[in-house]
Amino acid sequence: xxxxxxxxxxxxxxxxxxxxxxxxxxxxxxxxxxxxxxxxxxxxxxxxxxxxxxxxxxxxxxxxxxxxxxxxxxxxxxxxxxxxxxxxxxxxxxxxxxxxxxxxxxxxxxxxxxxxxxxxxxxxxxxxxxxxxxxxxxxxxxxxxxxxxxxxxxxxxxxxxxxxxxxxxxxxxxxxxxxxxxxxxxxxxxxxxxxxxxxxxxxxxxxxxxxxxxxxxxxxxxxxxxxxxxxxxxxxxxxxxxxxxxxxxxxxxxxxxxxxxxxxxxxxxx
Amino acid sequence: xxxxxxxxxxxxxxxxxxxxxxxxxxxxxxxxxxxxxxxxxxxxxxxxxxxxxxxxxxxxxxxxxxxxxxxxxxxxxxxxxxxxxxxxxxxxxxxxxxxxxxxxxxxxxxxxxxxxxxxxxxxxxxxxxxxxxxxxxxxxxxxxxxxxxxxxxxxxxxxxxxxxxxxxxxxxxxxxxxxxxxxxxxxxxxxxxxxxxxxxxxxxxxxxxxxxxxxxxxxxxxxxxxxxxxxxxxxxxxxxxxxxxxxxxxxxxxxxxxxxxxxxxxxxxxxxxxxxxxxxxxxxxxxxxxxxxxxxxxxxxxxxxxx
Numbered sequence: 001x002x003x004x005x006x007x008x009x010x011x012x013x014x015x016x017x018x019x020x021x022x023x024x025x026x027x028x029x030x031x032x033x034x035x036x037x038x039x040x041x042x043x044x045x046x047x048x049x050x051x052x053x054x055x056x057x058x059x060x061x062x063x064x065x066x067x068x069x070x071x072x073x074x075x076x077x078x079x080x081x082x083x084x085x086x087x088x089x090x091x092x093x094x095x096x097x098x099x100x101x102x103x104x105x106x107x108x109x110x111x112x113x114x115x116x117x118x119x120x121x122x123x124x125x126x127x128x129x130x131x132x133x134x135x136x137x138x139x140x141x142x143x144x145x146x147x148x149x150x151x152x153x154x155x156x157x158x159x160x161x162x163x164x165x166x167x168x169x170x171x172x173x174x175x176x177x178x179x180x181x182x183x184x185x186x187x188x189x190x191x192x193x194x195x196x197x198x199x200x201x202x203x204x205x206x207x208x209x210x211x212x213x214x215x216x217x218x219x220x221x222x223x224x225x226x227x228x229x230x231x232x233x234x235x236x237x238x239x240x241x242x243x244x245x246x247x248x249x250x251x252x253x254x255x256x257x258x259x260x261x262x263x264x265x266x267x268x269x270x
Numbered sequence: 271x272x273x274x275x276x277x278x279x280x281x282x283x284x285x286x287x288x289x290x291x292x293x294x295x296x297x298x299x300x301x302x303x304x305x306x307x308x309x310x311x312x313x314x315x316x317x318x319x320x321x322x323x324x325x326x327x328x329x330x331x332x333x334x335x336x337x338x339x340x341x342x343x344x345x346x347x348x349x350x351x352x353x354x355x356x357x358x359x360x361x362x363x364x365x366x367x368x369x370x371x372x373x374x375x376x377x378x379x380x381x382x383x384x385x386x387x388x389x390x391x392x393x394x395x396x397x398x399x400x401x402x403x404x405x406x407x408x409x410x411x412x413x414x415x416x417x418x419x420x421x422x423x424x425x426x427x428x429x430x431x432x433x434x435x436x437x438x439x440x441x442x443x444x445x446x447x448x449x450x451x452x453x454x455x456x457x458x459x460x461x462x463x464x465x466x467x468x469x470x471x472x473x474x475x476x477x478x479x480x481x482x483x484x485x486x487x488x489x490x491x492x493x494x495x496x497x498x499x500x501x502x503x504x505x506x507x508x509x510x511x512x513x514x515x516x517x518x519x520x521x522x523x524x525x526x527x528x529x530x531x532x533x534x535x536x537x538x539x540x541x542x543x544x545x546x547x548x549x550x551x552x553x554x555x556x557x558x559x560x561x562x563x564x565x566x567x568x569x570x571x572x573x574x575x576x577x
Contacts, residue, residue, distance in 0.1 A: 035356045157367030167345040
């Protein structure tokens with residue numbers, strides 16, 4: 001028992017456990033993000049997290065809740081504006097994403113450099129995860145995975161063909177709204193791990209890497225989670241060994257795994 | 271408006287407006303059990319909007335849709351493309367969203383795919399399917415639901431000319447075998463003619479409704495579509511006599527909207543129609559032969575443009 005609690009005292013173990021939880025949730029969720037072509041949508045949501053952190057700190061609201069709220073507000077804005085059809089979705093996402101980043105940075109500047117470590121917000125501070133963070137991340141990720149499992153069938157049907165699913169009685173609008181909440185929640189959980197600039201990478205790179213190794217949607221979700229775990233493990237190891245920044249090391253590892261699967265896929269199918 | 275009895279699916283005075291434009295203007299339509307109804311009309315006529323309202327995907331601004339209680343609809347959408355990053359086999363697509371009941375029944379999946387002529391595609395990735403294969407797989411998927419009515423939005427889109435004829439043959443055969451109704455959209459009247467019981471000409475409002483043979487031989491139709499179009503209809507009728515039988519004696523009455531269509535056969539532009547829409551003379555603006563109904567030899571090349 002003392003050994004176990006001693007284990008949790010080790011910052012690198014806490015970092016690893018937090019990273020593994022986020023990777024487990026981000027893999028399957030990220031599959032839907034790329035199947036639904038929402039990579040840049042995820043980017044916009046995670047950039048809005050910065051604004052959420054600033055507002056949460058200013059208003060003395062729990063920061064995680066503020067991040068989820070800002071993510072959902074961003075998702076709502078984007079959905080509403082997409083209906084206007086005056087701007088293409090790429091322009092729309094570019095505007096919102098960078099506007100959120102700028103307003104977030106401005107809001108943070110009001111807090112003063114002393115109170116906020118900007119570098120940690122942008123690129124993560126996984127090595128500073130404490131026991132409270134760890135509990136929060138594991139509970140949050142477990143909830144995300146459970147809800148995703150519950151939504152799996154209708155969400156997949158709506159992803160393959162929205163109209164067809166709706167015609168066949170899938171409550172598409174509600175399922176999609178629930179999916180948005182899951183993405184916003186995952187982003188809030190992952191800010192501490194990889195920072196707002198790299199969260200989308202954790203969602204989409206393991207999922208994209210899993211594509212070449214999978215024959216069914218479920219396989220792809222499982223493989224994405226495994227690749228995420230591997231990326232966190234190896235990334236943290238590399239970070240310790242060569243004194244690399246931890247968040248970027250995790251994402252870089254995922255990217256290397258992705259490249260490897262591309263090679264396997266092309267040579268395997270020749 | 272129709273031949274015989276209460277329809278299983280009806281549109282009553284359906285009106286749809288989109289940003290100030292009237293897309294559908296008090297459209298009445300009904301489909302009887304076992305009947306094949308084809309909606310024809312030029313691009314932008316509101317065909318897809320009408321189908322979406324009937325399926326329940328869009329709500330009309332006024333008017334209503336009446337469905338027989340417990341009506342099962344097998345819907346085949348206009349476009350179907352699977353994202354390249356989503357690993358999805360035909361087998362999986364067949365059971366997607368169908369709940370546990372259908373998911374378990376492998377034999378039913380094979381039977382449905384066999385019926386539509388594509389049993390070999392069971393394990394194929396959906397991304398690799400051609401336009402015609404996709405339509406057949408989606409048809410099989412709709413059949414799995416044991417529908418009372420199949421609703422198909424341009425089933426022949428992205429299918430080559432020969433494939434279109436085969437596809438309409440298949441739809442007619444499925445109707446004979448299962449006794450379900452079929453409602454489909456086409457903009458190639460002459461191709462679909464042999465496989466349909468009733469044609470609804472739509473251009474924002476219902477221009478006319480009738481049996482295709484009756485329509486083809488009616489002077490009102492020839493004014494509408496031009497004489498050459500009637501000639502091509504006859505050609506395809508000859509080609510496909512095995513589908514609709516040799517009789518042609520009892521021909522249901524052509525129900526026309528009573529508007530004066532004469533002299534308007536070449537006014538098929540949507541904008542032109544808008545200008546006249548609320549005038550005394552309704553220009554139905556159906557596609558004339560030269561614009562939308564290319565003669566067969568050229569059309570063999572022309573129809574492939576979707577591929």
